[in-house]
Amino acid sequence: MDKNARTVAFRGGGFAPRGRAWVGFVVFAVLLGAAEWGTRSGLISPLTLPRPSDVVQTFSELYASGLLFAHLLPSLSRLVVGAAFGVSVGISVGLMMGLFSLVRAGLVPLVAAIFPIPKIALLPLFVIWFGIDEGSKYALIAFGTFTPTVVATYTAVDNVDRTLIRMGQSFGLSWLSIVRKIVLPGAMPGILAGLRISLAIAIILLVAAEMLGAEYGIGAYILEAGSLYDLERLFAGVVILSVLGVLVSSAIGAIERRVLNWRT
Amino acid sequence: MELRVDRVSHSYDGRKVLNEVTLDVPEGQIVCIVGPSGCGKSTLLRLMGGLEEPASGQVQQVGEAPAGCLNPLTYIFQDFALLPWRTVAGNVALALEDHALGRMEMRARIDGVLARTRLQEFGKALPRQLSGGMKQRVAIARALAVDPAVLLMDEPLSALDSQTRELLMDDLITLWTKTPFTAVYVTHNLAEAVRLGHRVVVLSRRPGEVREIVTLDQPLGQRSYGDTDLERTQKHLWGLMRDEAMAADAELVSG
Numbered sequence A: 001m002d003k004n005a006r007t008v009a010f011r012g013g014g015f016a017p018r019g020r021a022w023v024g025f026v027v028f029a030v031l032l033g034a035a036e037w038g039t040r041s042g043l044i045s046p047l048t049l050p051r052p053s054d055v056v057q058t059f060s061e062l063y064a065s066g067l068l069f070a071h072l073l074p075s076l077s078r079l080v081v082g083a084a085f086g087v088s089v090g091i092s093v094g095l096m097m098g099l100f101s102l103v104r105a106g107l108v109p110l111v112a113a114i115f116p117i118p119k120i121a122l123l124p125l126f127v128i129w130f131g132i133d134e135g136s137k138y139a140l141i142a143f144g145t146f147t148p149t150v151v152a153t154y155t156a157v158d159n160v161d162r163t164l165i166r167m168g169q170s171f172g173l174s175w176l177s178i179v180r181k182i183v184l185p186g187a188m189p190g191i192l193a194g195l196r197i198s199l200a201i202a203i204i205l206l207v208a209a210e211m212l213g214a215e216y217g218i219g220a221y222i223l224e225a226g227s228l229y230d231l232e233r234l235f236a237g238v239v240i241l242s243v244l245g246v247l248v249s250s251a252i253g254a255i256e257r258r259v260l261n262w263r264t
Numbered sequence B: 001m002e003l004r005v006d007r008v009s010h011s012y013d014g015r016k017v018l019n020e021v022t023l024d025v026p027e028g029q030i031v032c033i034v035g036p037s038g039c040g041k042s043t044l045l046r047l048m049g050g051l052e053e054p055a056s057g058q059v060q061q062v063g064e065a066p067a068g069c070l071n072p073l074t075y076i077f078q079d080f081a082l083l084p085w086r087t088v089a090g091n092v093a094l095a096l097e098d099h100a101l102g103r104m105e106m107r108a109r110i111d112g113v114l115a116r117t118r119l120q121e122f123g124k125a126l127p128r129q130l131s132g133g134m135k136q137r138v139a140i141a142r143a144l145a146v147d148p149a150v151l152l153m154d155e156p157l158s159a160l161d162s163q164t165r166e167l168l169m170d171d172l173i174t175l176w177t178k179t180p181f182t183a184v185y186v187t188h189n190l191a192e193a194v195r196l197g198h199r200v201v202v203l204s205r206r207p208g209e210v211r212e213i214v215t216l217d218q219p220l221g222q223r224s225y226g227d228t229d230l231e232r233t234q235k236h237l238w239g240l241m242r243d244e245a246m247a248a249d250a251e252l253v254s255g
């Protein structure tokens, strides 16, 4: 071998995220293990952070007393109803904005004006409009998911390959067929990406709404625990939220794998 | 059915792209259109298929489309334009779904064109699993499925490597010899033009005008790679094109 020869150094690779679910679990486990060890050894005072095993204990008591579902079910139904409403209206309006220049011209400034409003600030208004009960909570979550969904949808429609649309026209497809078979599937990656953000926002708003006025619900549970400075229960509530977040995100991941299996 | 382009002119933003183009696409023949880059070939094809309206002049279809024809003027695009989320069969079906065909006829049409383009085994494959040449064959299958009266092809082979191009040219010739179809074939490749064209229309640089229409009499099936007659025609075409291409090139430099 020539002694002047060297192997060309590899410098490609990376920038290609791949599914490695276990890494997430390892990160969780390490953090929890550290917290458990810290609280047991006295390095972390119980006033700063509850012991993870105590949180698990509290959680199982919550489950045994039946209170878990008393809090979880109302929360879930608020989340589902509110988000379903906000997302479906958001996708429809976003499609309209993507397809008709008049609708777009009319609504883009409006959406830009609504987007930065912290929706929770409007809760008193929603209470007057939709009642103190479930109505105002549905409305808050719906409104909060609506704006990011709209923006994601019309940007996604913009990004649909125009040559595919021309192709559809050249085969004489009807307008409705073009929208249903070309525009909508083509916009699906963008819509689903938007959905991830919308649903995370929905969970945040759910808790906020329940903190401001609800007897049952995870938000109410967390608020109560917080005002009593009951850190174990506070964290049990937070864990429920995190699990909810992970579940929602993996559900969207599953939908993406099914619906977007055509992507390279 | 015949297609007739009658003194068509077109401009974009006040800049003339096509000037008084007149040409005929007789039934059962392939008309190739060649010309320097940017002379308006793609524009002309869009005008011929009704994807755009000419500023002046008109495009006319003469005679009736054949029986069973679902979409008289059908395009084959340079970048294939396949829906990535549909299978090969699904992409062909797309062109048929808006027509009230029975299940049986739909199936028969899809199977028929997949067989004609040698794609029977790939009906369930997704576009991302196919090579470029296969993708273009799917696009050809989709176009044939509607029994077009005139096929409008815009550089259908230029996204492919030269070997695949040769094979696909043979495919097109075989398809044509089995059942002659009418086609307009835009290309910048003169070898393709003399292999596939019954007529070759040479356009000048922008604004595109018809410089010459060359007729080739040799039957398609008898033309082969490296034929001396064809070479001579190709040289003649290149002679016509070269000045235009050079002038077009210089124009871009001087703005």
Ligand SMILES: Nc1ncnc2c1ncn2[C@@H]1O[C@H](COP(=O)(O)OP(=O)(O)OP(=O)(O)O)[C@@H](O)[C@H]1O
Pocket (backbone or CB within 6 Å): B012, B013, B017, B035, B036, B037, B038, B039, B040, B041, B042, B043, B044, B188, B206
């Ligand atoms: N939609 C459009 N809007 C404005 N200008 C356009 C449009 N389409 C084409 N043009 C311009 O018209 C001229 C002719 O374009 P066209 O695509 O028809 O040329 P072409 O002969 O097909 O070129 P090429 O060989 O590069 O494919 C070009 O200068 C192009 O920039």
Ligand SMILES: [Mg+2]
Pocket (backbone or CB within 6 Å): B041, B042, B043, B154
């Ligand atoms: Mg072109």
